[in-house]
Amino acid sequence: MSSGGLAFSEEKDMKKLSKMAEKGWILHSFAPMGYTLRKSNPRHLIYSLDYQYVPKEELEDYYDVFRAGGWQPVCSEGNMHIFSAAPGTRPIYTDRSTVVEKYKQAKGLIGKAVVFLFAVTIILYAATAVFFPDSTADHEVVFWIRMLPVIFLFPALLTWLAYQVRIGRQKG
Structure with a gap:
Protein backbone atom coordinates (compact mmCIF):
# COMPACT_ATOMS: atom_id res chain seq x y z
CA MET A 1 0.00 0.00 0.00
CA SER A 2 1.40 3.38 -0.88
CA SER A 3 1.87 6.15 1.66
CA GLY A 4 1.15 9.83 1.25
CA GLY A 5 4.28 10.45 3.30
CA LEU A 6 3.97 10.33 7.07
CA ALA A 7 4.92 13.98 7.46
CA PHE A 8 2.09 14.95 5.13
CA SER A 9 -0.67 12.39 5.66
CA GLU A 10 -0.04 10.45 8.85
CA GLU A 11 -3.68 10.45 9.98
CA LYS A 12 -4.92 9.56 6.50
CA ASP A 13 -2.43 6.67 6.27
CA MET A 14 -3.43 5.32 9.71
CA LYS A 15 -7.14 5.46 8.76
CA LYS A 16 -6.42 3.76 5.45
CA LEU A 17 -4.54 0.99 7.27
CA SER A 18 -7.55 0.55 9.58
CA LYS A 19 -9.89 0.24 6.60
CA MET A 20 -7.58 -2.29 4.98
CA ALA A 21 -7.54 -4.34 8.21
CA GLU A 22 -11.34 -4.46 8.08
CA LYS A 23 -10.97 -6.00 4.60
CA GLY A 24 -8.48 -8.57 5.89
CA TRP A 25 -5.25 -6.82 4.89
CA ILE A 26 -3.12 -6.33 8.01
CA LEU A 27 -0.05 -4.11 8.22
CA HIS A 28 3.11 -6.19 8.26
CA SER A 29 6.00 -3.78 7.71
CA PHE A 30 7.22 -0.55 6.24
CA ALA A 31 8.11 -0.70 2.55
CA PRO A 32 9.71 1.82 0.21
CA MET A 33 7.13 4.60 -0.30
CA GLY A 34 4.53 2.78 1.81
CA TYR A 35 3.66 -0.39 3.66
CA THR A 36 3.55 -4.15 3.16
CA LEU A 37 0.21 -5.74 4.06
CA ARG A 38 -0.52 -9.43 4.63
CA LYS A 39 -3.79 -11.23 3.99
CA SER A 40 -5.49 -12.26 7.23
CA ASN A 41 -8.90 -12.44 8.81
CA PRO A 42 -10.71 -9.10 8.77
CA ARG A 43 -10.12 -7.17 12.00
CA HIS A 44 -11.22 -3.92 13.54
CA LEU A 45 -7.95 -2.16 14.37
CA ILE A 46 -6.75 1.36 14.82
CA TYR A 47 -3.16 2.32 14.12
CA SER A 48 -0.90 4.94 15.64
CA LEU A 49 2.62 6.10 14.90
CA ASP A 50 5.34 7.04 17.35
CA TYR A 51 8.67 8.67 16.53
CA GLN A 52 11.33 7.66 18.98
CA TYR A 53 14.93 6.60 18.73
CA VAL A 54 15.17 3.39 20.72
CA PRO A 55 18.39 1.34 20.92
CA LYS A 56 17.81 -2.32 19.94
CA GLU A 57 18.59 -3.54 23.45
CA GLU A 58 15.80 -1.31 24.83
CA LEU A 59 13.19 -2.06 22.17
CA GLU A 60 11.25 -4.69 24.16
CA ASP A 61 11.00 -2.37 27.18
CA TYR A 62 9.76 0.37 24.87
CA TYR A 63 7.15 -1.97 23.39
CA ASP A 64 6.08 -3.08 26.88
CA VAL A 65 5.11 0.51 27.74
CA PHE A 66 2.72 0.54 24.77
CA ARG A 67 1.44 -2.97 25.46
CA ALA A 68 0.48 -1.80 28.95
CA GLY A 69 -1.76 0.80 27.28
CA GLY A 70 -3.37 -1.75 24.96
CA TRP A 71 -1.20 -1.05 21.91
CA GLN A 72 0.59 -3.87 20.09
CA PRO A 73 3.81 -3.20 18.19
CA VAL A 74 3.35 -3.89 14.49
CA CYS A 75 6.50 -2.67 12.78
CA SER A 76 9.44 -0.37 13.29
CA GLU A 77 11.83 1.28 10.89
CA GLY A 78 14.52 3.56 12.26
CA ASN A 79 12.83 5.93 14.67
CA MET A 80 9.29 5.21 13.37
CA HIS A 81 7.11 2.68 15.17
CA ILE A 82 3.55 1.72 14.27
CA PHE A 83 1.24 0.18 16.85
CA SER A 84 -2.25 -1.28 16.55
CA ALA A 85 -5.08 -1.56 19.06
CA ALA A 86 -8.78 -2.28 19.28
CA PRO A 87 -11.06 0.67 18.53
CA GLY A 88 -11.77 2.59 21.72
CA THR A 89 -8.29 2.10 23.15
CA ARG A 90 -6.97 5.28 24.73
CA PRO A 91 -4.87 7.17 22.15
CA ILE A 92 -1.11 7.10 22.49
CA TYR A 93 -1.05 10.89 22.42
CA THR A 94 -3.73 12.55 24.50
CA ASP A 95 -2.59 16.15 24.79
Whole structure:
Protein backbone atom coordinates (compact mmCIF):
# COMPACT_ATOMS: atom_id res chain seq x y z
CA MET A 1 0.00 0.00 0.00
CA SER A 2 1.40 3.38 -0.88
CA SER A 3 1.87 6.15 1.66
CA GLY A 4 1.15 9.83 1.25
CA GLY A 5 4.28 10.45 3.30
CA LEU A 6 3.97 10.33 7.07
CA ALA A 7 4.92 13.98 7.46
CA PHE A 8 2.09 14.95 5.13
CA SER A 9 -0.67 12.39 5.66
CA GLU A 10 -0.04 10.45 8.85
CA GLU A 11 -3.68 10.45 9.98
CA LYS A 12 -4.92 9.56 6.50
CA ASP A 13 -2.43 6.67 6.27
CA MET A 14 -3.43 5.32 9.71
CA LYS A 15 -7.14 5.46 8.76
CA LYS A 16 -6.42 3.76 5.45
CA LEU A 17 -4.54 0.99 7.27
CA SER A 18 -7.55 0.55 9.58
CA LYS A 19 -9.89 0.24 6.60
CA MET A 20 -7.58 -2.29 4.98
CA ALA A 21 -7.54 -4.34 8.21
CA GLU A 22 -11.34 -4.46 8.08
CA LYS A 23 -10.97 -6.00 4.60
CA GLY A 24 -8.48 -8.57 5.89
CA TRP A 25 -5.25 -6.82 4.89
CA ILE A 26 -3.12 -6.33 8.01
CA LEU A 27 -0.05 -4.11 8.22
CA HIS A 28 3.11 -6.19 8.26
CA SER A 29 6.00 -3.78 7.71
CA PHE A 30 7.22 -0.55 6.24
CA ALA A 31 8.11 -0.70 2.55
CA PRO A 32 9.71 1.82 0.21
CA MET A 33 7.13 4.60 -0.30
CA GLY A 34 4.53 2.78 1.81
CA TYR A 35 3.66 -0.39 3.66
CA THR A 36 3.55 -4.15 3.16
CA LEU A 37 0.21 -5.74 4.06
CA ARG A 38 -0.52 -9.43 4.63
CA LYS A 39 -3.79 -11.23 3.99
CA SER A 40 -5.49 -12.26 7.23
CA ASN A 41 -8.90 -12.44 8.81
CA PRO A 42 -10.71 -9.10 8.77
CA ARG A 43 -10.12 -7.17 12.00
CA HIS A 44 -11.22 -3.92 13.54
CA LEU A 45 -7.95 -2.16 14.37
CA ILE A 46 -6.75 1.36 14.82
CA TYR A 47 -3.16 2.32 14.12
CA SER A 48 -0.90 4.94 15.64
CA LEU A 49 2.62 6.10 14.90
CA ASP A 50 5.34 7.04 17.35
CA TYR A 51 8.67 8.67 16.53
CA GLN A 52 11.33 7.66 18.98
CA TYR A 53 14.93 6.60 18.73
CA VAL A 54 15.17 3.39 20.72
CA PRO A 55 18.39 1.34 20.92
CA LYS A 56 17.81 -2.32 19.94
CA GLU A 57 18.59 -3.54 23.45
CA GLU A 58 15.80 -1.31 24.83
CA LEU A 59 13.19 -2.06 22.17
CA GLU A 60 11.25 -4.69 24.16
CA ASP A 61 11.00 -2.37 27.18
CA TYR A 62 9.76 0.37 24.87
CA TYR A 63 7.15 -1.97 23.39
CA ASP A 64 6.08 -3.08 26.88
CA VAL A 65 5.11 0.51 27.74
CA PHE A 66 2.72 0.54 24.77
CA ARG A 67 1.44 -2.97 25.46
CA ALA A 68 0.48 -1.80 28.95
CA GLY A 69 -1.76 0.80 27.28
CA GLY A 70 -3.37 -1.75 24.96
CA TRP A 71 -1.20 -1.05 21.91
CA GLN A 72 0.59 -3.87 20.09
CA PRO A 73 3.81 -3.20 18.19
CA VAL A 74 3.35 -3.89 14.49
CA CYS A 75 6.50 -2.67 12.78
CA SER A 76 9.44 -0.37 13.29
CA GLU A 77 11.83 1.28 10.89
CA GLY A 78 14.52 3.56 12.26
CA ASN A 79 12.83 5.93 14.67
CA MET A 80 9.29 5.21 13.37
CA HIS A 81 7.11 2.68 15.17
CA ILE A 82 3.55 1.72 14.27
CA PHE A 83 1.24 0.18 16.85
CA SER A 84 -2.25 -1.28 16.55
CA ALA A 85 -5.08 -1.56 19.06
CA ALA A 86 -8.78 -2.28 19.28
CA PRO A 87 -11.06 0.67 18.53
CA GLY A 88 -11.77 2.59 21.72
CA THR A 89 -8.29 2.10 23.15
CA ARG A 90 -6.97 5.28 24.73
CA PRO A 91 -4.87 7.17 22.15
CA ILE A 92 -1.11 7.10 22.49
CA TYR A 93 -1.05 10.89 22.42
CA THR A 94 -3.73 12.55 24.50
CA ASP A 95 -2.59 16.15 24.79
CA ARG A 96 -0.96 18.79 22.63
CA SER A 97 2.36 18.83 24.45
CA THR A 98 3.00 15.12 23.79
CA VAL A 99 1.96 15.50 20.15
CA VAL A 100 4.39 18.42 19.81
CA GLU A 101 7.17 16.28 21.30
CA LYS A 102 6.34 13.49 18.84
CA TYR A 103 6.74 15.82 15.86
CA LYS A 104 9.85 17.47 17.33
CA GLN A 105 11.48 14.02 17.43
CA ALA A 106 10.68 13.47 13.75
CA LYS A 107 11.68 17.00 12.75
CA GLY A 108 15.01 16.69 14.56
CA LEU A 109 15.99 13.57 12.66
CA ILE A 110 14.96 14.89 9.26
CA GLY A 111 16.64 18.21 10.11
CA LYS A 112 19.98 16.43 10.44
CA ALA A 113 19.44 14.88 7.02
CA VAL A 114 18.62 18.31 5.54
CA VAL A 115 21.81 19.84 6.95
CA PHE A 116 23.89 16.90 5.69
CA LEU A 117 22.37 17.03 2.21
CA PHE A 118 22.77 20.80 2.05
CA ALA A 119 26.46 20.47 2.96
CA VAL A 120 26.96 17.75 0.33
CA THR A 121 25.24 19.96 -2.25
CA ILE A 122 27.56 22.90 -1.46
CA ILE A 123 30.65 20.67 -1.52
CA LEU A 124 29.71 19.13 -4.86
CA TYR A 125 28.96 22.53 -6.40
CA ALA A 126 32.34 23.82 -5.23
CA ALA A 127 34.19 20.68 -6.36
CA THR A 128 32.64 20.74 -9.83
CA ALA A 129 33.47 24.45 -10.16
CA VAL A 130 37.11 23.67 -9.38
CA PHE A 131 37.49 20.43 -11.38
CA PHE A 132 35.25 21.32 -14.34
CA PRO A 133 35.70 25.07 -14.94
CA ASP A 134 33.86 26.18 -18.06
CA SER A 135 33.82 22.62 -19.37
CA THR A 136 31.26 22.16 -22.13
CA ALA A 137 32.23 18.54 -22.88
CA ASP A 138 31.33 17.39 -19.37
CA HIS A 139 28.37 19.72 -18.89
CA GLU A 140 25.83 16.90 -18.48
CA VAL A 141 28.06 15.06 -16.00
CA VAL A 142 28.52 18.23 -13.97
CA PHE A 143 24.78 18.87 -14.03
CA TRP A 144 24.00 15.41 -12.59
CA ILE A 145 26.79 15.59 -10.00
CA ARG A 146 25.27 18.84 -8.79
CA MET A 147 21.65 17.67 -8.98
CA LEU A 148 21.99 14.32 -7.22
CA PRO A 149 22.00 15.67 -3.66
CA VAL A 150 19.32 18.23 -4.57
CA ILE A 151 17.03 15.39 -5.64
CA PHE A 152 17.17 14.15 -2.04
CA LEU A 153 17.46 17.57 -0.39
CA PHE A 154 14.20 18.96 -1.75
CA PRO A 155 11.88 16.20 -0.39
CA ALA A 156 13.78 16.17 2.92
CA LEU A 157 13.33 19.93 3.25
CA LEU A 158 9.61 19.65 2.45
CA THR A 159 9.27 16.92 5.07
CA TRP A 160 11.04 19.08 7.66
CA LEU A 161 8.68 21.96 6.81
CA ALA A 162 5.64 19.67 7.11
CA TYR A 163 6.69 18.70 10.64
CA GLN A 164 7.27 22.36 11.47
CA VAL A 165 3.72 23.17 10.30
CA ARG A 166 2.30 20.28 12.39
CA ILE A 167 4.12 21.59 15.46
CA GLY A 168 2.83 25.09 14.81
CA ARG A 169 -0.76 23.85 14.49
CA GLN A 170 -0.52 21.99 17.78
CA LYS A 171 0.92 24.98 19.62
CA GLY A 172 -1.53 27.52 18.44
